[in-house]
Amino acid sequence: MSLTNDRNTPHKDGELLGFPAAAGVKIYSGALVAVNATGFATPGATSTTLTYAGRAEQYVDNTAGADGGKTVQVRRKRLFKWSNAAADPITQADVNKTCYIVDDQTIAKTNGGNTRSPAGRVLGIDPDGVWVE
Template sequence: MSLTSDRNTQYKHANAIPVAVAAGVKIFAGAIVCANATGFATPGATATTLTYLGRAEELVDNTGAADGARTILVRRSEAFKWANSTLDPVTQAEFGKTVYIVDDETVAKTSGTGTRSPAGRVVGIDTDGVWIE
């Protein structure tokens, strides 16, 4: 139903959000964090079913526990500098374009012929990494 008067819409800051962690994973502080196909946090990896979330603010070890037994704080809405793939490097030509997740600290230029999930858009390239928003 459409509004017919003002609405006091609730909000919360989403710069850093707690996310339930997938079973059997360990996520290191500073790592790329993704949501897996069922919505649980997992470290970045070469896979097509991941959704980029941001950077892990802490170490969380959920290796011996079930889905959601632990949560991790994920920093979002910022640009983070990730390692640049040596085999499929991001170059200035990708500025503003989407790049892809290789592992929990590395991004690449291409989807690896359909094997990688998108990480985000390039907003800077340094000799030691790629800034992704």
């Protein structure tokens, strides 16, 4: 039903969010975090079923827990500098293009023959890493 009066719609900034952790995972502070196909946070890994979430703000050990047994705080809406995959490096020619998740700290230029999920857009390259939005 459409509004017929003003509404005080709840909001939050969305920059720091708690994601329920997947069963059996350990997420290190500063790690690249993704959400798996069932909606739970997991460390970045080579997989086609992950959706990039951001950077872990804390260490969470859910190795003995069920899905959602623990929550990890994930920072979003920022650029993060991830390691550049030596075997599939991103170059200046890849700026503003999609890069792909290799592990919980590394991104690559390609989807690795359809084995990697997208991480985001490359916005800068430094000698020690790649800035990803």
